[in-house]
Amino acid sequence: MWAMSGWLTDRPIDVARLVADVASAGSGGTVVFVGTVRRSEADGDVEAIEYSAYEEMADAELGRIVDEARAQWPGVRIALQHRTGRVPLGEASVVIAAAAPHRAEAYAASRFLIEETKRRAPIWKKERLATGAGRWVEGRPGGG
Amino acid sequence: MSGASGRGQGPDGIRVRIRLFASYAEAAGRDAIEVVLPAGAVAADALAVVRSQPWAGRLAPSPAVAVNQRYAKADVVLRDGDEVAVIPPVAGG
Numbered sequence: 001m002w003a004m005s006g007w008l009t010d011r012p013i014d015v016a017r018l019v020a021d022v023a024s025a026g027s028g029g030t031v032v033f034v035g036t037v038r039r040s041e042a043d044g045d046v047e048a049i050e051y052s053a054y055e056e057m058a059d060a061e062l063g064r065i066v067d068e069a070r071a072q073w074p075g076v077r078i079a080l081q082h083r084t085g086r087v088p089l090g091e092a093s094v095v096i097a098a099a100a101p102h103r104a105e106a107y108a109a110s111r112f113l114i115e116e117t118k119r120r121a122p123i124w125k126k127e128r129l130a131t132g133a134g135r136w137v138e139g140r141p142g143g144g
Numbered sequence: 145m146s147g148a149s150g151r152g153q154g155p156d157g158i159r160v161r162i163r164l165f166a167s168y169a170e171a172a173g174r175d176a177i178e179v180v181l182p183a184g185a186v187a188a189d190a191l192a193v194v195r196s197q198p199w200a201g202r203l204a205p206s207p208a209v210a211v212n213q214r215y216a217k218a219d220v221v222l223r224d225g226d227e228v229a230v231i232p233p234v235a236g237g
Contacts, residue, residue: 035237051236054165054229057213058236082236094237114237122210122229123236124166136167139233143208143215 007062008055010085013095022077022099029103031110035094037087045129048088049137054122055084065116069098069109076100076109082123119143157182158224162190166232168207171199181222187211188218190228204233 019032037049066078079097087093096113100106120143127135162177169175179193187209194200208231211220215231222228 052166053236054163054210054213054231057210057229060213061215118234118237120215120234121236122165122231122234124232125235126166136170137235139235141204141206141208141233143210143231143234 006059007066007080007082008053008058008084009081010083013081013083013092015092015095015097018079018081018095018097021079022097024077024099026075026101027077027099028101029106030097030099031103031106032098033094033096033110033114034092035114036092037089039089043127045131046089046127047130048086048128049093050086050126050128050134051082051084051093052124052126053082053084057122058082061120061122062117065113065120068116069112072112073100073105073109076105078109078113080113080117082117082121084123086128156180158185158222158226160185160190160222160225161227162194163227163229164194165229167202168199168230168232171202172197173199185222186218187216187220187222187228190222191218191230194230203230207231208234 039046069078077099082094096110098106098110125137127137157180160179160181164172164175181189191209209216210229210231212227
């Protein structure tokens with residue numbers, strides 16, 4: 001098993017595999033969201049992001065988010081992977097694949113999944129700079 | 145630490161493990177605090193223990209709290225062996 005747990009992995013995410021995981025004869029549309037580590041103008045010296053998580057709870061909370069999406073859009077098939085550990089600039093930190101008979105549900109579920117993941121998952125990020133120094137990224141309050 | 149069958153409290157109160165993460169764990173220099181709280185203690189009481197720490201200036205004004213890996217309100221009653229976590233503002237996704 002290449003994943004650390006149901007939804008978290010410490011290795012590069014295999015996007016094609018996630019797309020294959022949700023494929024089915026009944027699927028008319030698959031929406032794939034790929035979140036990537038970027039460098040803004042203000043953070044010119046960022047080389048990578050280090051993601052850390054309250055792993056047992058992140059696993060449970062992501063499971064709850066996926067269950068909520070399945071309840072809201074019956075028939076949608078979902079695959080989700082979030083990375084932990086060091087993710088270099090340009091690499092994917094999170095990938096969500098949502099497949100449904102019709103594209104409207106796939107788009108809606110995909111949007112829900114990323115927004116809820118960002119709002120609730122107990123995951124944090126630290127920028128790793130070219131100098132070797134680290135800088136915590138201010139997060140979003142709330143959570144549950 | 146007692147397992148799931150050890151629910152209840154001893155004469156000294158209930159044992160709770162408070163877990164810290166990310167910038168809070170870094171500020172504290174540790175990732176957990178083991179405490180004994182009075183029977184009937186709530187999540188807010190565990191948070192108060194954290195607020196009494198010397199590094200507590202780093203805490204958000206109203207940090208999210210989880211009990212046994214679910215977000216919980218401040219008035220959730222704690223039981224012996226519960227795991228409480230103080231959740232810094234999240235940044236996943």
